[in-house]
Amino acid sequence: MAIVRFKGYADVEVPVGSSILEAAQKVDAPEGYACGGVCACSTCHVYVTKGAELLSDKEEEEEDILDKAFDVRNSSRLGCQSKILKDGEIEVEITRESLEAFENEHPEHRGKYTKRAS
Template identity: 65%
Template sequence: MAKVRLLAHGRTWETEVPVGSTLLAASKRVGAPEGDMCGGVCACSACHVYVTKGRELLTQAELDEEDMLDKAFDVRASSRLGCQAKILKDGDIEAEISRESLDSFYKEHPSVQDPRKA
């Protein structure tokens, strides 16, 4: 099992998921506010995260993911799409949910209060 830690709003969500899971699946498991407008099929950049620890435990970004990240906002060297970043090995992984992903999540879930607007 891999331990995944997701960060947003000064808060941390942690879960353990089996190898083969994606970062998006891990975020859904714990209710972290990561967007997934396309349903996790690499057709948007709503699940954009910054992997801050454990990048070597994930699959490499493929061409489709890199093309989609070219359309994302505030792309960094650590950027990944949560739907495409599959866990290859056990270990600790940490990812910060991007502002773009947070914006998407709160648009997708209007009944959930956005703490940035409180």
């Protein structure tokens, strides 16, 4: 089992083979997934701040989608494409882009994770 820590939200234990997105959904962490987790958008964009070596490598398709994301960093991953390959601890920061997407997908949470200018 691996532990995924969503900074500021929750920790969850998931089996090897799970994705970061699946881990987020297990604990209702506010990670977006507009395309349903099929690598067709960048709304599940996260920063992996610890444990990146426990994850699958980025493939070309993921790199192509990340090219469309905002504020991409070396630690950027798509939650839907980041499969956990080994036991250990993974720390994830959900991007503002993903938080906004989550709020758009779940109107009952609008403004809960991002502050809107009035």
